[in-house]
Amino acid sequence: xxxxxxxxxxxxxxxxxxxxxxxxxxxxxxxxxxxxxxxxxxxxxxxxxxxxxxxxxxxxxxxxxxxxxxxxxxxxxxxxxxxxxxxxxxxxxxxxxxxxxxxxxxxxxxxxxxxxxxxxxxxxxxxxxxxxxxxxxxxxxxxxxxxxxxxxxxxxxxxxxxxxxxxxxxxxxxxxxxxxxxxxxxxxxxxxxxxxxxxxxxxxxxxxxxxxxxxxxxxxxxxxxxxxxxxxxxxxxxxxxxxxxxxxxxxxxxxxxxxxxxxxxxxxxxxxxxxxxxxxxxxxxxxxxxxxxxxxxxxxxxxxxxxxxxxxxxxxxxxxxxxxxxxxxxxxxxxxxxxxxxxxxxxxxxxxxxxxxxxxxxxxxxxxxxxxxxxxxxxxxxxxxxxxxxxxxxxx
Numbered sequence: 001x002x003x004x005x006x007x008x009x010x011x012x013x014x015x016x017x018x019x020x021x022x023x024x025x026x027x028x029x030x031x032x033x034x035x036x037x038x039x040x041x042x043x044x045x046x047x048x049x050x051x052x053x054x055x056x057x058x059x060x061x062x063x064x065x066x067x068x069x070x071x072x073x074x075x076x077x078x079x080x081x082x083x084x085x086x087x088x089x090x091x092x093x094x095x096x097x098x099x100x101x102x103x104x105x106x107x108x109x110x111x112x113x114x115x116x117x118x119x120x121x122x123x124x125x126x127x128x129x130x131x132x133x134x135x136x137x138x139x140x141x142x143x144x145x146x147x148x149x150x151x152x153x154x155x156x157x158x159x160x161x162x163x164x165x166x167x168x169x170x171x172x173x174x175x176x177x178x179x180x181x182x183x184x185x186x187x188x189x190x191x192x193x194x195x196x197x198x199x200x201x202x203x204x205x206x207x208x209x210x211x212x213x214x215x216x217x218x219x220x221x222x223x224x225x226x227x228x229x230x231x232x233x234x235x236x237x238x239x240x241x242x243x244x245x246x247x248x249x250x251x252x253x254x255x256x257x258x259x260x261x262x263x264x265x266x267x268x269x270x271x272x273x274x275x276x277x278x279x280x281x282x283x284x285x286x287x288x289x290x291x292x293x294x295x296x297x298x299x300x301x302x303x304x305x306x307x308x309x310x311x312x313x314x315x316x317x318x319x320x321x322x323x324x325x326x327x328x329x330x331x332x333x334x335x336x337x338x339x340x341x342x343x344x345x346x347x348x349x350x351x352x353x354x355x356x357x358x359x360x361x362x363x364x365x366x367x368x369x370x371x372x373x374x375x376x377x378x379x380x381x382x383x384x385x386x387x388x389x390x391x392x393x394x395x396x
Contacts, residue, residue, distance in 0.1 A: 060096070066101055069087055073085040073111070081123055098140050128182060221291070227247065228298065241308045255318070256276055257282050259320045296309060
C-alpha cells in the first residue's frame with residue numbers, strides 16, 4: 001500500500017547524498033501506476049525544486065527521476081502532466097542541465113515535439129516552451145533539428161510546426177506562442193534555413209504577416225528572429241527582396257510611425273508604407289525593433305541588395321525612427337544602417353560585406369571600437385536610469 005509523501009523543503013539544503021536518498025523515495029510516486037493524488041504531490045514537489053539553481057543542480061544528478069518526469073509530462077490523461085511539463089520548462093531553461101536531460105531521456109525532443117504539435121494536448125504550450133529553451137544551445141538545437149527531419153515522414157516535421165504556428169486556433173487549449181522562439185532557434189541551423197528558403201515551399205511568405213501579430217510579442221519576436229537568421233543567406237537576397245517575397249515592406253512597416261512625408265518622398269515608399277494612419281504605432285518591443293534593423297542590415301550586404309533597399313525608401317523610415325527612438329542600442333543599430341545606405345559604395349572586391357576578409361589588425365581595432373561603444377551604451381543606460389529615479393538597469 002502506498003504511503004503519503006512526506007513534506008519536504010522546496011530546495012534541499014543537506015548533503016547531496018541525503019538528496020539522493022530523498023529522490024529514491026520520490027521516484028515511485030512519479031511513475032505510471034502511482035496513486036493520482038500522490039503523483040500530483042510528487043510533481044508539484046519537483047516543480048518547486050526546479051525554481052532554483054541549486055534545486056536544478058540536484059535534480060540533474062537524478063537520471064531516473066528526470067526520465068520519469070519526461071514520461072509523466074507526456075502521459076495521456078494524467079492530471080500531474082502539466083506540473084511535470086512545467087518542471088521540464090524550468091530545467092531546459094538552465095543550459096547546464098541540457099546534457100543530463102538528454103542523457104536521461106534521449107527521446108525527450110521527440111516526446112515534447114509530439115505533444116507540442118498535438119492539437120488536442122492541453123499542455124502543448126509547456127511542451128513548446130521546453131523545446132524553445134532546450135534549442136537555445138547549439139548541440140540540443142542540432143539534435144532537435146535531426147528529430148524534425150526524421151519525423152517529417154510521420155507528419156511531425158518542420159511543415160507541421162509551421163502549420164501550428166501559422167494556423168489561428170490550431171490548439172484550442174494552448175496559444176502556442178513559444179513556437180515562435182523555437183522556430184527562431186531552429187533557423188540558426190543550415191538545414192532549417194534551407195527548408196525555410198525553399199522557393200517551392202512558400203514558407204517565408206506565410207511567416208511575413210506575423211511580423212504584425214499583435215497578440216503576442218513572444219511569437220512576433222520569434223518570427224522576426226527567424227527572418228533575420230534567414231537574411232544571413234545572401235544568395236537568397238535577390239529572391240527575398242524581389243516580387244516573389246517582397247520582404248522589405250514587412251520589415252519596415254513595424255518600424256514606421258504616423259509621420260507625414262512629402263509627395264515626392266511618399267512616391268519612393270512601397271505602397272504598404274504610404275499614407276499610414278495618424279494612429280500608426282511602431283513596434284513596442286525594443287529587442288524586436290533591433291532585430292528588424294539587423295535583418296535589413298543583412299539585406300544590404302551586397303551591392304544589388306543595398307540598391308534595392310535604397311530604392312524602396314528605407315532611409316525615410318529609418319530617419320524618422322532614429323529621431324523617435326529612445327533606446328540607445330536600437331538607435332545605434334539604426335545609425336549604422338543609415339550610414340550604409342547613405343555612405344559611399346565599398347571599393348572593388350569588397351561589395352559583399354558578408355564575404356569580406358577583415359585583416360587581423362583591423363579586426364582587433366573594430367573589436368576595440370565595439371567594446372568602447374558598449375561601454376558608452378552602458379553609461380548612457382545608467383544615466384537614463386538615474387534620471388528616471390530607478391535603481392539601475394535590470395535584465396528582462
